[in-house]
Amino acid sequence: MLHSKRSSLFLRTACATLFLTSACSPASGSSDEQGDATAAASSPLLISGVSFKTVLGGRYVGAQNNGGGAVIATATSAQAWEKFTIDDINGGALESGDSIFITAGTGQYFQAANGGGSSLNAASWNRQGWETFRIVKQSGSGVIANGDVVGLQTVTTGNWVSAENGGGGTVFAYGGAFGDWERLTISGLSGGTTPPPTTPPQTRVVGYLPNWYGSYASWVGRVDFSKLTHVNLAFALGDANGRLQLAPSSDLATFVNAAHAKGVKVFPSLCGGGGDGQITPFYQPGKVDAFVDHIIDFVVSNNMDGIDVDVEAPDRMGAVYDTFIAKLIAKARPRGFPVTAAVSQWMQYGMSDTTLRSFDFITIMSYDNAGTWTGAGEHSSYQQAVTALSYYVNKGVARDRIVLGVPFYGYCWGNCGNGQSSSYVLYKDILAKFPSAANADWISANGAQYSYNGLATMRSKATLAKQYGGIMIWELAGDLSTSSDQSLLRAIDGSLR
Template sequence: MPAAGSSALLTSGVSFKTVRAGRFVGAQNNGGGAVIATATVAQAWEKFTLDDINGGALESGDTVFIQAGTGQYFQAANGGGSTLNAASYNRLGWETFRIVKKSGTGAIVNGDIVGLQTTTTGHWVSAENGGGGTVYAYGGALGDWEQLTISGLPTTMRPRVVGYLPNWYGSYASWVSKVDFSKLTHINLAFALGDANGQLQLAPASDIATFVNAAHAQGVKVFPSLCGGGGDSRITPFYQPDKVDAFVDHIINYVVTHNLDGIDVDVEAPDRMGALYDTFIARLIAKARPRGLPVTAAVAPWMQYGMSDTTLRSFDFITIMSYDNAGTWTGPGEHSSYAQAQEALTFYANKGVARDRMVLGVPFYGYCWGNCGNGQTSAYILYKDILAKFPTASGADWINSNGAQYSYNGLATMRAKATLGKQYGGIMIWELAGDLATTSDQSLLRAIDGSVR
């Protein structure tokens, strides 16, 4: 279980069994010497503490330390290429490994087949002949000798709480002290757009690094979100057959260079998607999955005709935008009710999306119609700004006052939606800047956290 005061996943009693010969990986003498794969039963030498330095849930692609009972770590001397030992007290390059699922991405659970890859040279931990002797770190690929079945992980996982954070409210570094990372599992940085050559543009590298380091320190994964509503003209040109492969390479390189944890795709232009979009997603996933990078998508029933059901079901998870059912382009109405959330989840269940891959989107904003101020007859308005006008607004979802009508989600509806989302794949938030600080009992994120724990 997680250590007290730590946001990283620190799990004791983890075992690895070779797939080919069914032998457990062990640290001889419980640490201090060679790593072997001879035992047919997992006892003390074959049980380890797994330290996931990315924090949060253990997911494919995370970087880990593996600690034997003596407190010494697995070490690939010279970063890989020779035998493996469990004789190091360091936490440096030679001791760090990526844990990668054989197939798929996302959370790693008991019974999954995984590989351990050195982070410095890219070699895979390998039990020669599938077990029976010494373990090496010289595998060139995740082949038969390198496949391990993992066990001993916790059987319950925290529901996803995914928050979008746009880049138009100031630098990401400035948000490090404002975001309550303890109440989130993922943050999507919005929005990454392609330049004329398909290179992603989001924020200065140093700004992203400051934010990502702070998020990782508290166990939160960070994805760039591609495109965004209205940004399709900066992405869709690169779906063309002569550009798509280079574009996918640019995306992967950007994610790896900036130490990001996956890729979110937020394309909301169904008439400009179709077969080219399907190909783009297939190639993006094909390049991302071997690196343990999840690919997710923001979706909504109204835009679903733009992608095939096969593509829809290929994402590691989807975030369902169950909001904007009314807005500045309509008359007054509920833009994000509980009933609408239920309908959206049912829609995607009927599309064959697995229950735990459906993340329910909720709004930290609302809409105004009528006397909205500054001569406006309709407006998009953040939740915190609604509260600034109406201090008791958190107790309702609708306000009718002084010739203006407001639709939003108050605390009761947000708690109900969070409870609903917990029964699926979690909750997604557009967007974090709309909330009060979580020190306030009117904070929507605080309400979500209290309902999903």
């Protein structure tokens, strides 16, 4: 995905000459679910059909109206209202001490308002502190099994979920200790498993392919699927009603079928730098639910495998964006669809850390540190990549869910041709002008300066990315054929093997 600072320039040049101009909006490389998983042990654990019964009183905890209202403990049998989905943030097996989210049938989260001190409800669309609980076994530690007695403790205040008198009425979140009213017998875990990986157990290689270089069907013979795990098709934007537009369905089907035949996952990538005008209006209150449904429908109808979110407008994100992502994950994850995001330090203030950590994986746009909006400089150095990776580790994102973005393009300053004093240039076009450019990251010639990544830097970044969750490419169209020993994708593949 392209950095929004350079979006308008690129949109003018790309969209003026290429079809599908309504979908043009650059994005910089984006965003385990499990659809992109590395080690299953660190993947999110999703368990559906879980019930809790009070030890004292023998009443099942239920979400009134299957969500949207109070949590009660009145039922003597476990019906729909009394069955929940646990999303274990820690992954692996469900163990005593793990932090979890609990959702009712509507997809709404259990919430201890103000962190506890009042009645519990199942009416939240957020994944913030008030919705986070710690599940604790009454005795012992380790894996939790059916029949174990557990307690649910609010993470923010340490209060315990309490069914007063053992049940018969409203459930509260102000228990001061793990006592009789707080003891719950858990059941329904037999069907709970870590969602199986939907990609091979290999390092992720995520490539973006924009829709302004011709039909996706025309790329089937040019994309080397054997060296990729995911392709993100860029960019899906909303029409006047918030329904996604990307490419004709027959065109998408040809590409998706070819990718699937090679074991490669295909995601639509939403928004892109500069495309926020056709995405952000639809995740506002009153429109967000329908928009999430449109996204899921688009993925299902086009036989795709997940959703990449590349909103690069931090001033148009905030709480409404956090709610949007929570609702999208709530609808996508039970269907096995990962939700990923393209992120960068410059825009990170636009989302909460809880939302950041909720994605199945993130792709760091570690490029555009210089561009047409600046003077000449390194736009994507190795050291900048190291700094970006460390930033997201310090944000609490698991290393194997952090994917490093790399550029298959560069920037020119000075005598860039066609009367331009600065421009965005594909790697293959730099090589066309300077055949030895693959052996460097910087060129000064004929009154022009170019910053990009050559083969040596790309190999070093791939080796670095292997220590994390993989590597992402903006954009596949910038490379030579992998039959060439100057191909960046070929260099990446060789370093990952």
